[in-house]
Each structure stands twice: as C-alpha cells, then as structure tokens.
Amino acid sequence: MDSNIRLLLASVQQYGVLHGENSALHQAYELLKTVADSRPNTDGPEAFGHDLYVLCAEIAFQNGYPDITKDCLRMYFMKTPPPNQFLCRAYLCQSQLLAPSSAENPSQLEKAVVYLLKAISFAKENTRYHFLVYNASVLYWQFCRPFLKPNYRQYLSISLHQVVKALDDIDDKDYEWRAQLMIALIECHVDAGRMKEAAEVSKATAEFTKSHIPVLFKQVLRLQVRYQLVDQNKIAKELRSNPDLTALHKILKVKVMLDQRDSSVDVHNELEKVLKHILRDDSGSRASSSMSAQSGGRRTTTPSASSMQPVSQDEKIKRDSSSSRSRKTPGDCITSGEMSRPVLLLELARLCNEYEQPDLTSVTIENMKQCTFKDTGVMLEMEFLEAELTVKNLGEKQEFYTKSAFDVRIQALKRLEEAVQNAVRHGDPNIIQAGCVTHWNLCLPLLQPNLRQYIRKTLTIVAEALEKIDSLLILLRCQIHMELAKCEEDEEQISVAMDHLKKAIYLDDGGQYRERLEVALHRLKLRAELYQQPENPIDQAAMIIEQARKSAESGTILMKRALLMRAGQALSPDAFLLVLDSESESFKEGAGGRGVQTQISKLGAKAKHFQKMLSKTDGHLIRLGNENDRDRARLWADLAKTARKQEVWDVCRVASRFCLLYDDIRWNIPKATSTPRVEVASQASNLQDGETVATPGPGKKREQPAQPPVEPVVSHSDRDLVRLLAEIHFLNSEAQIHLLRSEGIQLNDKPIPPVDKSKHPKGYVAKKPEEDPDWIVYCEWIKSLSDNTTKGFLRAAELGIELNEPWIVCSAAAYVWNYNNHVLTQNRHREIISPLAALLDALKVVGHAG
Incomplete structure (x- = not known):
C-alpha cells in the first residue's frame, strides 16, 4: 500500500x-x-x-x-509523530493553512505564526534540518505580505524578530535574504512604536550590510535618517570616507528637513547646495565601486530582492478631497558602484520635483545625461521625471484647463504610458510602481466628468501593471479602480464598471472607502436592472433618478419634471408634492379674498402660500427617524443635481430643501487638536504621518516640542456626506437666486411696487405700497430669500472649514462676490460687509485654493 x-x-x-x-x-x-x-x-x-x-x-x-x-x-x-523533518513540515503546512488572506485579520496571523515558530524551534536544534528554518522564513514572508504596509507592519514586529533571530542563530549563508528581512524588521518596529528596538536592529543591520551586502546599506541609511534612529553627527563622521554615501546622507537630511515643513527653510537653496556637492564630488562614484563589489553568500531559489522587499511608502501622493495616498521611493534597489553619480542625481531630481523646483530638476537631469551608464532602470526613471517635468514647467498654468495646458498634460501622459509599458517589460517592481505613481499624479486634474474619457485607456494600463506585480500600494490601486469604474460607467460599460468596483472593495483594507464603493456598486446593479421594479422605495427612487439622467437629452421639460416628481414622491410620499406646490399657481384662487384683486394682493398671496407650503417639511425627519438617513441624503442630493442639470428649477429647490434637513450636525467633522508636550526618546523625534509615537524607553530623554495639530480620524463616507451638503448649499442658493430673478429681482435688492393699471370703481382710494399688508408680506418674503441664499453660501464655507478643503471656501467667496456684483457697482458695499468679512476669516483659516 x-x-x-x-x-x-x-x-x-x-x-x-x-x-x-x-x-x-x-x-x-x-x-x-x-x-x-x-x-x-x-x-x-x-x-x-x-x-x-x-x-x-x-x-x-x-x-x-x-x-x-x-x-x-x-x-x-x-x-504521536516521530521527531523528524516531516513533523517540521507538518507544522509549516498547518501555518500555511491558517494564514490570513488579508490584513484585516491579524488574529489569524497569530495562529499561523504559532505553528511556524514551532517548526523553526524544532529545526534549529538539528543541523541537518537548518534548511527548514530558511524555508520557514520564505513561507512566513509569503503569508505576511498583506501586512507590509503602514499601520499594519506593527502586527509583524515580534514574529519577524523571531524569524530573523532564527536565521542569525543558524548563520544562514543567504546574506541578501537576511538583510532584506532585517530592513523590513526596522520598519515593523517603527510602525509598532518600538523605537528603541528599531534603533538596535538598525545598527545591527548597518553592520551586517556593510560586511556582506554593501548594496543594501543605502536602504538602512534611509531608515536611520528618516526615523532618526541613530545620532546624525555620528553617521556623518562614519561616511566621510565615502563621498557617494555622504552625498546620499545630505539628500536624506534635506528631505527630512523639508518633510517637517519648516517655513524658515529655503527649499531652493538647500537643494542647490546638495547638487553642487554631488557635482563637486564626482570622483566619489568610483571610490565606492570597490565596496559594492563585495557581496557573498549563496544564491537560492528565493524570490528576488526587488520583488520580495517590503514596499517602503514614504512619499505622499497628491489627492483630491477624498484622501491622500503613499508611494514606494523608486530606485531603492539600484546598485551603487560606477553608476553612483547618476543614481545620486536621480535621487536629487525626484526630491526637486516633489518640492516644485523644476529649474533644479532640469539641471539635475541634464547632468545625468552627461554620465555614462547602461542601467535600464535609471533610464526609465529619468523618462518618468522628464515627462512629469514637461507639466511642472507650466508653473501656475499646470492646474488650468486651457487647451494648451491640457495638450501638454495629455502628451506627457502618452509619454508616461509608453514608459510604464517599457518598465513592465523590464520587470523591476519598484520601477513599475514609480512610473504608475507618477502617472497617477499627472492624471489627477483630469478626473473630471467631462475629461475622464481621455485617461480611461492609460489608467487601465496602470491598473493592470500594478495588478501584475501584486503591488502593495493598496490604496492607490483601490482609487484607480474607483476612477476606472466611473470611466466605464460613462461609456455604458456597466458590467466592466461593476468588476472595477468589486476589485476596489477587495483592495480597500481598513474600509476607508467601503460605504462609498458599496453605494456605487448598488446603484450600478439597479442600473443594470432598469426593467425590474424594486420593492424598496429608496431603490425605486434611485432607479427613477437613473432613468431621469438617461433621458436628459430627450423629452420636454414637462416629461422630465414628471419623472423627477416620481422620484421625490418615492422618497417622501407625505410631504414632497405639498412642498412642490409652494410655487404653483393655486394661490390665485384666494388671492384677493372678498375685496378687489390687485397685483400687490396677488404677490402677497403668493408669498403666504409659499411659506405655508414650505412649512410642510417640518417634522419630515421626525416621522422617518434615522432610518436609511445616509442613503436618503444622497438620493435627495442626486435628485437636486439631476433637476438642476435639466433646469427643472422647482424640483431642484424642493429636493435641496429636503436634503439640507440632514445638515443638523449628525455628520460633523471633529476639529484637530494639538498634542501636549511629551517626553520621548530621542530616536522617536521624527515620526511620519500615520505612525505611532513610541513610549519612552530607558536611556537619555529629551522634551519634544509641541506637535502640530493632530487630524482626527474620520471615515471617508462621513466626509463625503459633509462635502455633499456643502455642494447642495451652493445648489440651493443658486436655485433661490433663480427664483428671485424669476420675480425680476437681483440678490439683496428690494422689490419695486408694480404699477397698477387696472380699472377701479368710483371712490377707490389706492393704498401706499409701504402701508399695504400684502406688499409688506411680499417684501419680507423676498428679503428672506436673499438672506437664506447668503446664509447657504456661508454655511457651505463653514463646512469647508470643517473639512479643511480650501476649494469649498473659495467657491463660497466666488459665489457671494459674483452674485453681489451689482451691489458693488452701485457702491452699496456696506450691505455685504458682514458676509465678506466672514468669508475673509474663513480664507485665513484654510488658505486659498490657488
């Protein structure tokens, strides 16, 4: 058998x-x-x-x-199994069986690690089984890979330390593999707030890489400078004999200084000093070649260093209102030696580009071109920089939507698209990631509804490139799939858009965009089933709104209005039609009462009818409670936006009013708070965003200055809803201005009494308008419309301050200025001092959007 x-x-x-x-x-x-x-x-x-x-x-x-x-x-x-290699292999197989599939299950990771450490403990005891310790380290790296990103590395801190120690105990000869794990361990300790342990491991790793893998010492140096794990003066003294590493150390120190956003630092001057130093020490590139030639150890069948090393995410990616995201510093795995000068210049060029110094970037790239090198990776990264530089050279115009600026950006994207495809053929994951991040940054201004069509193909290439290498830039990949879903939806490719949303949901570790993605996916499912009537009234409203959007180019205003009214009625069967009746002509039935019906009496009756019908919104939220409030708020906003786009103004106004009922601080954004002065170890003085402050360890301590305000953690869905309310405040105010203009009145103007040309009976005595109760009611109504319009703009600015998004505040200021332009030309500045002063204060808080 x-x-x-x-x-x-x-x-x-x-x-x-x-x-x-x-x-x-x-x-x-x-x-x-x-x-x-x-x-x-x-x-x-x-x-x-x-x-x-x-x-x-x-x-x-x-x-x-x-x-x-x-x-x-x-x-x-x-x-009871015999104590041989199969016992160890059974433990390893059990750990693989328990390994988590995503970073959202750290408890499952702990269960898997228990069996893996059992295998390592058994294999260490017998020399003939030492190869199983190495195999265990490779298996560990495979199933812990989802955790190799900020805020998740902390879960690997203890277990990875034990794996590294085991390889050290058996003195494994694959020095490159051990160095990669040690470098990852430094970041895991930092992420866990164990700064003392991180400093100790960094010193050991520095000595190890100097002795066995000099090419990886640069990565250790980066971490030491970035997190200030050792005394910087001591490092500078140790590196004096190597001009290349001295120049790299200067670049890293400048980067740390700039990342601290010290306003006293002259960015151009500091970067220029580093450039002059590199050009002056040209001979240093040859001096380091002897050190980089020393690399020993066996070559195994383990994955390559570039593909297996943890992605160090240390450069922020620019993002719009939704969020920000991080990137791997490209070129970390480029070898030193004869190519040290171009590599240093490449590092400096990236830094210059990041801090908006296109002139220095151009000079640096020109000096790179004068060097002799054959490394394809350096050439590709130089291509990325040059493509981005063509856009940066536009200066302030790069964010404008003029045809010339748009054409320059499109040409740069085409150039990058070709470069990314070449990087995929080259095969280095770090180079691919660098190109994809650069590509994404250039695409950001084109993520507009009317411009997305131009970047659909190029974003698809970027998404496929990152998916092919299973990149750890998870949030970047998630956001790319979100935008691709919108692009495909615009092209009526509903099933493809749904696939992109499903991928985005899978990649959304931490659930930052979960609600936004699930809502979008649910809407697309309804859109794919337009001929099936859902039972839920909310889904019915969503489907009707989608039908109204699709019929935007056909049908009359009355047909569009009827469809939009059905959506509003589905959302509020009891009150929507009553409030919509506030602008109808039904007030004329009792306009004059028993007396003579005049123009002024009609206006007064109109104002009374409007206010009476508007009061029907009172109690709407009380009747509904908080059931599905997030979905309802989004649908009211969608209905208002659709009605505005189709110029069905009365439905737009009513839908906006129902939506703004939810502006009752239920989704408020807490304000940032300043952290107090704390005593921390000197190694913990330069933590990056999203990383944990270490607890003080033994040894020398010093007082840290007060940290900048700490941004509160708020879910993206809440921020989306607050931003949506700000947009509806703008929309509602504009719709009310349309109502004022339909009455022949500009914002903040007073109505002029109509000329009464009708015939009157003998003995009729005309009242003065200012004494006529109907005229007083009408004037008060017009004034309330103007006041509510201004309040809407100011409330949107307040929400912009809560979100800390300058574009909202700037938009509010622009709206108030433009719609009050007639007030300014008539030298009535005193009337709008209060709103302008409030907006000026708001701009001082958040700054100007550019």
Missing part, C-alpha cells in the same frame, strides 16, 4: 490534479483515510509510512484542496 500511495502522489506532482474527484490525489487521500478510520488501535503498526500524511497534505495544499490538507494533518497528529 505504501508504494501505491507514493506512486499516486508522484503522479499528482508530475501531472497535476486530473479527473476531479477521481484524481490520483483523491485516491491517495481515500486510501490514507480508510486505514486511519479503520485501525482499531492508534498505537498499532502502520500499513504505510507516517510521512505520507504530510506529503499528501502538502500536495493537496499546493493544488488548492485545503479540506484534504486539514484532514491529512489531523490524521498525522492522531498518533
């Missing part, structure tokens, strides 16, 4: 799993299970070798049969 099972397992390894449940794997498993279930005594003799359980479990796991793997391991541990 032993030989039969081995033959079956050998055929599976050679040919794979064929014929489904009748395959050789299933036959071998059934034989093992039959014997295990039928034997009367667990201590009796075996009909085959005990190792077959482990072999079958490993092969089943490799072929995607976790149930068979689990059962084989259960049968293996039913009897």
